[in-house]
Amino acid sequence: xxxxxxxGVIATPPSHVVRxxxxxxxxxxxxxxxxxxxxxxxxxxxxxxxVYGWPLVENYRVRSRFLDPACAQHGALxxxxxxxxxxxxxxxxxxxxNADLLYSGTFFDLTEEPLVLHVPDTGDMRYxxxxxxxxxxxxxANVSSRSxxxxxxxxxxxxxxxxxxxxxxxxxxxxxxxTGCILLxxxxxxxxDLDATREIxxxxxxxxxSAYGTGTPQxxxxxxxxxxRRAVPADQEELSASLTFFTVLNRALTEAGLRHxxxxxxxxLFARIGVGPGRDLDPGRLDSxxxxxxxxxxTDGWKLVQARSMTARTVLLNGWMLSQPDAQTGAYGHDHLQxxxxxxxxxxxxxxxxxxxxxxxxxxxxxxxxxxxxxxVRFEADALPPVAAYWSVTIYSLPDxxxxxxxxxxxxxxxxxxxxxxxxxxxxxxLVQHGEPEAGLKANWLSAPTGxxxxxxxxxxxxxxxxxxxxxxxxxxxxx
Numbered sequence: 001x002x003x004x005x006x007x008g009v010i011a012t013p014p015s016h017v018v019r020x021x022x023x024x025x026x027x028x029x030x031x032x033x034x035x036x037x038x039x040x041x042x043x044x045x046x047x048x049x050x051v052y053g054w055p056l057v058e059n060y061r062v063r064s065r066f067l068d069p070a071c072a073q074h075g076a077l078x079x080x081x082x083x084x085x086x087x088x089x090x091x092x093x094x095x096x097x098n099a100d101l102l103y104s105g106t107f108f109d110l111t112e113e114p115l116v117l118h119v120p121d122t123g124d125m126r127y128x129x130x131x132x133x134x135x136x137x138x139x140x141a142n143v144s145s146r147s148x149x150x151x152x153x154x155x156x157x158x159x160x161x162x163x164x165x166x167x168x169x170x171x172x173x174x175x176x177x178x179t180g181c182i183l184l185x186x187x188x189x190x191x192x193d194l195d196a197t198r199e200i201x202x203x204x205x206x207x208x209x210s211a212y213g214t215g216t217p218q219x220x221x222x223x224x225x226x227x228x229r230r231a232v233p234a235d236q237e238e239l240s241a242s243l244t245f246f247t248v249l250n251r252a253l254t255e256a257g258l259r260h261x262x263x264x265x266x267x268x269l270f271a272r273i274g275v276g277p278g279r280d281l282d283p284g285r286l287d288s289x290x291x292x293x294x295x296x297x298x299t300d301g302w303k304l305v306q307a308r309s310m311t312a313r314t315v316l317l318n319g320w321m322l323s324q325p326d327a328q329t330g331a332y333g334h335d336h337l338q339x340x341x342x343x344x345x346x347x348x349x350x351x352x353x354x355x356x357x358x359x360x361x362x363x364x365x366x367x368x369x370x371x372x373x374x375x376x377v378r379f380e381a382d383a384l385p386p387v388a389a390y391w392s393v394t395i396y397s398l399p400d401x402x403x404x405x406x407x408x409x410x411x412x413x414x415x416x417x418x419x420x421x422x423x424x425x426x427x428x429x430x431l432v433q434h435g436e437p438e439a440g441l442k443a444n445w446l447s448a449p450t451g452x453x454x455x456x457x458x459x460x461x462x463x464x465x466x467x468x469x470x471x472x473x474x475x476x477x478x479x480x
Contacts, residue, residue, distance in 0.1 A: 023289035038289035039296075042273050046246075046297025047304070049270045052336045053249040054240070054305050055137040055343040059181070060252040061239055062094055062347065063107045064232035067223045076220030078115060079206055080104045080184065084198050088403055088411070095401035096346040096456060099412040100392050101127075102194075102201050104184035109221070109255075110159030111178045116170060116212045119143060119151040120203035126416070127187040127389040127460050130204065131350050132157060135177040135256035137343050139330040142354045143173070146388070146461055156209060157182075160257060167212060177256040182206070183348050187390070187460075189416045229255075240302050243283035243294055246275055253277040308341025315470050319362035319369075319477045320457065322470035323352060330354075346401070346456075356467045360393075360455035363479040369455070371404075371448035374433035374480045377455070381426030383475070388461035390416045393430055398452040406447040408436060419443035432477075 023038040025031055065071045066081075073093040075081030082104045087097040097103065108115055122128055122145065129144030141147075143155050154170045159178045166172055184204055188197040207218055223229050232248055233239040239248065254277045258264065267276045273294060274281040283291065312329075315322045323329060330351030332339040342349050349357065362368055363375060377393065385391040394412040397404045403411045413420065413430050420443050422428055431437050432446045432455070446455070457474060459467055466472040 022287040024287055035289045038287075039293040042290045042293025043296045043300075044293075045269055045273050046294045047301050048266075049249070049273065049275045050245065050297055050301030051304060051340050052266065052270075053245075053253070053275075054301070054340040055347070056135055056252045056256065057239065057245060057248050058236065058343050058347060059133075059135055059137055060229075060248055061232050061234070061236065063181070064230050065093060065234060066105075066107060067230055068234075075106055076222050078106060078108050078208070079218050079220030080106050080182075080204060082198075082201050082204075084201075086188075088409060089405040091403065094347050096394075096396055097403065098185070098392070098458065099394055099403055100414040101185045101187045102197055104186070104201055104204060105182060106206065106220070107179065107181045108157065108206070109179050110157060110175060111161075112208075114156045114158045114163060114166075114209045116207045116209055117143065117155045117157060117173075117182070118203075118205045118207065119148070119153045119155070120200060121152045122150045122200055125150075125187065125197070125200060126189060127185075128200075129185050129350070129354055130155075131183045131185070131348065131354070132173055132175065132180065133183070133348060134175055134180045134259060135252065136259060137339065137347060137349075138259070138332060139351050140175050140180070141173045142350065144354060146354060154212075163209065166209075170212070176259040179256045181348070187416075189414075190418055240305070241298060243286075243291070243298060245298055246273075246281045246294065247283065250275060250277070250279045250281050254279075304337065305340045305344050308337050309344035310341075312338060312341040312345055316362070317470075318474050319360055319364065319366075320474040321359045321361065322474070323356060323358065323468060324470050329357070352462070352468050355458055355460045356462050358457045358459075358474055360457060360474070360477055362477070364476045365479065367479065369432075369453050369477065371434045371450045371453055374431070374435075375448075376478050376480065377430040377432065377475050378478070379428040379430075379475050381423070383473070384415070384428070385457070385459040386462065386464035386467065386472070387415075387459045388463050390414060390461075391457065391459045393446065393455055393457050395432065395446040395448060396454050396456065397449040398454055401454070404447060404449040404453065406434070406449060408445075408447040410442065410445045410447040413444060413446060417443055 023034045068074055072090055083102055086099050091097050127145055129142050131142050132140045134140055155173050156166050156170045157173050157175050159175055186197055186201045188194050270276050329342055329349050392412050392414045430444050432448055434448045434450055437445050
């Protein structure tokens with residue numbers, strides 16, 4: 001401290017002693033000012049870093065579950081895990097899975113070399129898509145029945161360090177991050193169709209570019225239990241509500257890299273709180289002011305993400321949340337909060353050129369849906385979802401957003417189901433209730449849990465822009 005300071009002048013230490021990035025309380029007159037300033041600085045930057053990084057961290061958490069043999073849907077890097085049965089209540093890898101198609105998926109790492117996706121001849125399969133996502137959950141491409149037809153074909157997933165020329169006949173798919181995932185959906189039109197669908201499903205493969213054309217079977221990359229990629233809290237709430245979030249964010253940024261050159265400016269800002277590729281943030285080594293600011297940032301950032309999850313589609317009509325042109329799904333540009341909100345609502349949501357998903361939350365009177373009541377959802381013949389492929393309505397229990405644990409297992413109604421009962425005028429009425437309906441209406445039944453739930457209406461291969469703009473009116477959900 002300066003000695004003999006004139007009256008009215010605050011004595012301060014020499015400037016080389018004051019560090020605005022590491023502040024503890026002490027008995028100096030300026031201590032409170034520095035502490036509050038650093039706390040607010042860490043808080044403000046921390047909220048921005050949290051919202052920016054939440055989808056990346058959540059994807060990292062889901063990948064750690066996928067790599068864990070204790071998870072029902074575990075697998076290895078760079079090779080498909082094919083789910084040979086439709087998703088049910090036991091599906092735990094991510095929330096709001098569909099139940100009228102078969103999933104295949106993996107997480108990839110393109111650091112060493114590209115991967116080649118082989119698409120077989122899919123014949124007369126009405127719908128399939130291989131959705132390729134970067135580490136931030138943005139959709140890079142859909143190789144699908146809509147975009148490429150029935151196949152066959154080969155597609156090289158190339159990272160930011162792209163190779164030279166690809167082999168003849170191989171189409172490049174650019175991925176802006178070194179890591180990401182691929183989610184394959186193959187439709188079965190009825191249970192009788194399952195075996196044929198499984199046969200096509202297993203012929204979708206991934207092969208390192210160096211092994212392309214050799215016919216060598218690929219085993220994937222196993223990740224041992226002590227690998228940092230497995231050292232992630234399994235519970236979403238635990239990870240999202242603690243300072244460990246920033247530790248995992250740094251790890252994920254280091255692996256994935258930045259998607260755009262203009263994100264370097266964000267990293268320059270985030271560096272003031274120790275966040276960025278190649279950085280190591282240890283919460284136990286933070287000064288008190290930074291720790292306090294980041295703890296508040298985690299609390300409020302987590303609230304922001306969950307709030308945006310509820311309002312990611314901004315117009316409510318007939319109890320359904322309608323998609324809006326200015327609230328993108330599947331590819332988000334620089335709208336970091338929208339990306340985070342959609343990832344929380346249903347991670348790996350696809351672009352609306354591939355399908356449109358409308359969550360149904362309330363009945364016609366504005367009451368939240370609850371399985372202690374019975375509901376009907378009636379589609380008039382001239383107001384069915386306009387699609388080239390098919391549409392479905394699926395039910396999820398709340399708050400876990402999983403398929404309900406109901407003995408009947410009737411969790412989805414599919415427009416292609418040959419048993420679906422239609423009115424004489426072509427209308428479709430779906431029954432949503434816990435108890436079983438009369439025998440002739442089981443194909444139209446969604447078995448509700450005894451508690452809160454939500455519906456999701458999905459339109460695959462939408463053919464009308466009103467589905468994208470929120471102008472198409474979904475049917476009223478009537479409580480009885």
